[in-house]
Amino acid sequence: MVDHQYAFKQFTDYLRSEGKSITPERLDILDLVLHEKGHFRIEDVIRKNERVSRATVYRTLKTIEDAGLIKYIRTIHDEKIFEVVKEHHDHMICEVCGKIIEFHDPELESLQNDICASRGFSPTRHTMKIFGICPACQKRRSQENTPA
Amino acid sequence: MVDHQYAFKQFTDYLRSEGKSITPERLDILDLVLHEKGHFRIEDVIRKNERVSRATVYRTLKTIEDAGLIKYIRTIHDEKIFEVVKEHHDHMICEVCGKIIEFHDPELESLQNDICASRGFSPTRHTMKIFGICPACQKRRSQENTPA
DNA sequence: AAAATAATTGAGACTGATTCTCAATTATTG
DNA sequence: CAATAATTGAGAATCAGTCTCAATTATTTT
Structure with missing residues (x-):
């Protein structure tokens, strides 16, 4: 909230x-x-x-x-x-149901800064989206492939 | 090429x-x-x-x-x-001149996979954009601020 | 608090990007 | 080569987003 x-x-x-x-x-x-x-x-x-x-x-x-x-x-x-x-966060987006999952990882942030520094790029902000399948859809899929 | x-x-x-x-x-x-x-x-x-x-x-x-x-x-x-x-790569985008710089960092990739694994998310692909100021524009700016 | 000034709003026209339609054309298959 | 299936072009249609401008509302000034 x-x-x-x-x-x-x-x-x-x-x-x-x-x-x-x-x-x-x-x-x-x-x-x-x-x-x-x-x-x-x-x-x-x-x-x-x-x-x-x-x-x-x-x-x-x-x-x-x-x-x-x-x-x-x-x-x-x-x-x-x-x-x-x-707070700043990145996104995982499920390609099956469209669900958007927010996450934040400090290691990722500092690694990004390192990468920029090593290239002389001065970052102000970034966006990162990982597309894939969320846990719920994985479960649903494996159930559908193994019917009763 | x-x-x-x-x-x-x-x-x-x-x-x-x-x-x-x-x-x-x-x-x-x-x-x-x-x-x-x-x-x-x-x-x-x-x-x-x-x-x-x-x-x-x-x-x-x-x-x-x-x-x-x-x-x-x-x-x-x-x-x-x-x-x-x-090959897969990510982008740095200069907010001043619009230049797009491609980069790839294996550490970043594996960290992303770790983050997904820890959340049960099965990734297929990702996009990452870092906005900021490229080296050339940084140089140009500092020159403009320090006139002859 | 009324007048003067400046900013905002709504309605609908407009724009630019993208998609759709469908008859005419071209590729593929047997 | 004929039959069938897919693609193309031209322009109409759609869609998100922006623009215009007169009417309205907020802010500032007296």
Whole structure:
């Protein structure tokens, strides 16, 4: 879970620092986004918030992204999927059921930094996606191949 | 460089195995793609091959991708960039000049496998992108900040 | 708190990328 | 070579995302 209070403060601070207005539309969308469990698509936000226009949803999601509160990844099918930014983490994506599993590994992070350093590249951020089959789908598959 | 001869064989084998026809359009596009240095965009292929229709370029690039000969990544600006598949590698992407640097690190690969194993996830492939500033742009920047 | 100013919104037009349709063409098979 | 199956091209259609601009709302100024 994300601290909503804190997220709202971060967002309004960001808006003020950029000379942008604090509007009910923006707060509504942030609220909706914070209540999303896990990952969500833009269409979800548009559908669940008919009061706000499609254009404003797009604009506002980009603003919230610029504020550093959400980010997106691409699924196997190239769908844009948003998520609320928590601590940094990477993703495992199941190619069978589409499930997205988050993970974080400090060793991986430091190894990445080493690799960059050895090449004179100055990293700011990274994304890593591992595609494969999640435990549940592996189990289901092995059951299907061994019928009663 | 990629062995063209071998790539053509792989492609025609793939087509045959899928019951697909071997057409001049498909071979032309594969040929063009193999001659691309590094990374290319779909529009490049369409422009350089006016004999073949836009629709067929799209269809054929997907076919070549399915055959495992090319793949694509997304840049910072969400552009689709294709590349010929060589040995597996990951990418560093410069946020200043857009340059794409390929790298491969066996330690990274085995660490990824360990991480998956510990979570019961069976990996098939992965993508990793590190965004940051390339050596050339770092140098250029530091020069700009220290004028003569 | 009203006026003046600046930013935002909504509706729908627009764009660019990609997919679809289907008749005409070309490859494959027997 | 004829019959069959797959592919192609041209343009229509779709889709996500952006843009326009007048009307509305937030912010700042007096």
